[in-house]
Amino acid sequence: QGHLIRCSLGLCEKLQHSQLINQLTHIIKNLRIRITRNGFVWYTTDTINSMIAVKNVLYKHEHENNISHLINCYQLLMAKLQQQDDSLMQVKQQKPKLVKKEVEIKKIEQPKTSDAVTRLLHQVIKDVLNKIIDDIENNENR
The missing domain is CATH 3.30.1370.10 (K Homology domain, type 1)
Incomplete structure (x- = not known):
């Protein structure tokens, strides 16, 4: 020693x-x-x-x-x-500080001349994104 x-x-x-x-x-x-x-x-x-x-x-x-x-x-x-x-x-x-950052979501309008498969795909993507956003908002409110 x-x-x-x-x-x-x-x-x-x-x-x-x-x-x-x-x-x-x-x-x-x-x-x-x-x-x-x-x-x-x-x-x-x-x-x-x-x-x-x-x-x-x-x-x-x-x-x-x-x-x-x-x-x-x-x-x-x-x-x-x-x-x-x-x-x-x-x-x-010190406890780590949580940083909340607002997420900006840009919505892109789908073209009017798309076929049925493309419209369905866009709707599925939109529904999935809305579900994700809802889950995030629900977690933040807890």
Whole structure:
């Protein structure tokens, strides 16, 4: 369990002598971290968001020495991740909206010069379409 990241040997050396780890352990519940000399850092926390934020702060520490700035970055990132989680939960809880769209039916007049078979076919098609329309309207009214 936990998260293992690969980093530069310089960052591993820097982390071993930095106050960043002490500061993070004071503000992060159940943070456990192990730094190796060969370029790996293993750590674990209680939440996924915290693990993501710690990883980002550790990588930033390679180029940033201001510990208070790094702690601030951690807190800002945690707030942003929590906001994203909250937004996702709101979206999941919303019911999908039904979109009703009026259907326009164009009636085409049959030519007057058609033969009996064509007229019968048109009448059958018209009756089937009317039945479908009635069924749709009945379903919408339920």
